[in-house]
Amino acid sequence: MAADRTDTIAAIATPPGAGGIGVIRLSGPEVPRIAARLFGRDPSPRHAHLARFTDAAGELIDTGLLIHFPAPASFTGEHVLELQVHGSPALLQRLLRELHHLGARAARAGEFSERAFLNGKLDLVQAEAIADLIAAGSEAAARAAQRSLQGEFSRRVHALVEATIALRMRIEAAMDFSDEAIETLAPAALNEAVDGLVDRLDALLAAACQGQRLTDGLHVVLLGRPNAGKSSLLNALAADDRAIVTARPGTTRDLLREVVRVDGVELTLVDTAGLRDSTDPIEQEGMRRARAEAARADLILSVLGEDDAPACDEVPPGIDRMVIHNKIDLSGEAPRLQRIDGIEHLYLSARSGTGMNLLRERLAARLVPAAEGGFSARVRHVEALQRAGRELREARAALAHRDAPELAAEHLRQVQNALGEITGAFGAEDLLGRIFANFCIGK
Ligand SMILES: Nc1nc2c(c(=O)[nH]1)N(C=O)[C@@H](CNc1ccc(C(=O)N[C@@H](CCC(=O)O)C(=O)O)cc1)CN2
Ligand SMILES: Nc1nc2c(ncn2[C@@H]2O[C@H](COP(=O)(O)OP(=O)(O)OP(=O)(O)O)[C@@H](O)[C@H]2O)c(=O)[nH]1
Numbered sequence: 001m002a003a004d005r006t007d008t009i010a011a012i013a014t015p016p017g018a019g020g021i022g023v024i025r026l027s028g029p030e031v032p033r034i035a036a037r038l039f040g041r042d043p044s045p046r047h048a049h050l051a052r053f054t055d056a057a058g059e060l061i062d063t064g065l066l067i068h069f070p071a072p073a074s075f076t077g078e079h080v081l082e083l084q085v086h087g088s089p090a091l092l093q094r095l096l097r098e099l100h101h102l103g104a105r106a107a108r109a110g111e112f113s114e115r116a117f118l119n120g121k122l123d124l125v126q127a128e129a130i131a132d133l134i135a136a137g138s139e140a141a142a143r144a145a146q147r148s149l150q151g152e153f154s155r156r157v158h159a160l161v162e163a164t165i166a167l168r169m170r171i172e173a174a175m176d177f178s179d180e181a182i183e184t185l186a187p188a189a190l191n192e193a194v195d196g197l198v199d200r201l202d203a204l205l206a207a208a209c210q211g212q213r214l215t216d217g218l219h220v221v222l223l224g225r226p227n228a229g230k231s232s233l234l235n236a237l238a239a240d241d242r243a244i245v246t247a248r249p250g251t252t253r254d255l256l257r258e259v260v261r262v263d264g265v266e267l268t269l270v271d272t273a274g275l276r277d278s279t280d281p282i283e284q285e286g287m288r289r290a291r292a293e294a295a296r297a298d299l300i301l302s303v304l305g306e307d308d309a310p311a312c313d314e315v316p317p318g319i320d321r322m323v324i325h326n327k328i329d330l331s332g333e334a335p336r337l338q339r340i341d342g343i344e345h346l347y348l349s350a351r352s353g354t355g356m357n358l359l360r361e362r363l364a365a366r367l368v369p370a371a372e373g374g375f376s377a378r379v380r381h382v383e384a385l386q387r388a389g390r391e392l393r394e395a396r397a398a399l400a401h402r403d404a405p406e407l408a409a410e411h412l413r414q415v416q417n418a419l420g421e422i423t424g425a426f427g428a429e430d431l432l433g434r435i436f437a438n439f440c441i442g443k
């Protein structure tokens with residue numbers, strides 16, 4: 001991978017399709033030569049020049065702007081060239097072909113960001129934040145990605161790495177006085193320091209989980225008895241007639257996923273088959289899928305019809321839930337929110353729409369408080385933080401036994417490695433390959 005960095009890469013940076021302007025970006029050592037060929041002389045650094053782009057035969061392809069960002073003061077840290085022309089896909093392809101003749105090769109997905117990372121312009125979290133910013137499905141997600149891009153998340157990871165190193169140094173210093181190790185460790189102060197670190201790591205993990213949900217969208221599963229009104233609720237939230245609704249219990253069999261945006265946050269809503277005793281194999285399979293989906297939900301909406309009893313037993317433990325008392329139009333009750341044992345109960349009608357705004361507000365509230373000052377994160381980050389947390393607890397246990405300071409130090413080294421993987425300070429090349437391959441071309 002690193003060997004490729006002597007190549008000069010080129011790609012269309014603007015989205016596919018026609019647009020007012022289309023941008024082609026190049027990066028690599030051949031850029032000064034290519035720029036001089038295109039422009040007829042050396043362009044001034046970081047200056048927008050009007051240029052005539054012609055093919056090998058001298059025929060005009062387009063008149064556009066050319067900007068050279070000399071290395072290392074560029075997005076990638078290499079020589080970068082931007083060509084801004086009319087946004088015609090055919091024209092852009094023709095210009096790109098010309099650039100290939102001049103010695104640039106087609107960039108792979110994420111290769112510009114990858115080079116920016118390899119040249120130390122960005123860490124891995126920031127590079128991923130660029131992709132998340134581009135893909136953000138809501139303003140809240142875009143804000144969170146921007147905060148990660150600005151280094152909010154990375155700074156907190158670094159602070160934990162520093163604290164872990166400091167702790168390890170104290171333990172290792174004590175170990176050097178091998179015989180007196182146990183005395184020198186001053187257990188009370190050390191345990192306090194480890195406890196403090198555990199708290200900080202847990203806080204960062206919680207923030208990263210929120211960030212990951214905001215990035216990926218909250219995964220919300222509708223669960224309940226047949227006829228409770230799950231499909232009606234999905235249709236009401238999607239403001240679209242997506243799911244089949246009938247008066248016959250057992251209408252929904254398959255899972256139906258719908259991405260809906262509620263107050264600026266994105267949710268993936270999943271409608272499921274109603275749960276009941278049934279011998280119908282199709283319905284049984286539907287219920288199996290419903291339960292499997294519920295087991296990996298961020299939030300379950302337990303939907304109750306007119307006289308359904310709350311089916312708490314159907315909700316997998318450890319998963320957030322909200323209880324929806326549907327069909328209040330039949331009983332004439334007022335729409336309202338009630339907290340019972342810390343669980344939100346909402347009274348509404350999917351059919352008439354009363355109380356639906358309250359539901360939207362409560363759904364958005366699940367994400368928005370964390371979004372204030374929150375940052376974007378990915379499953380990869382959450383997993384690394386969880387691993388760091390496990391190693392840190394192992395270190396604490398080793399210290400508690402007071403007979404294994406070198407074991408504690410080793411666990412702390414693993415904490416450091418797990419944290420280092422997040423920002424890319426520590427890690428394998430195949431990890432990089434996997435991360436950048438999911439970017440779009442031109443980024
Ligand atoms: N036309 C265009 N717009 C764009 C980009 C781009 O590449 N081209 N970007 C691409 O993602 C983003 C802007 N990101 C950029 C980040 C750094 C540098 C840059 O030249 N950095 C130098 C100089 C810094 C300075 O002068 O303050 C450096 O880091 O050394 C340029 C763009 C969004 N808009
Ligand atoms: N009066 C009233 N009827 C509703 C309301 N919501 C749903 N219904 C009716 O209840 C029946 C069942 O609604 P569905 O949305 O299909 O229920 P479901 O939970 O998806 O049912 P299954 O797919 O069978 O599990 C339909 O006749 C709906 O019109 C409501 O708020 N008020």
Ligand SMILES: [Mg+2]
Nearest residue numbers: 230231251252
């Ligand atoms: Mg249904």
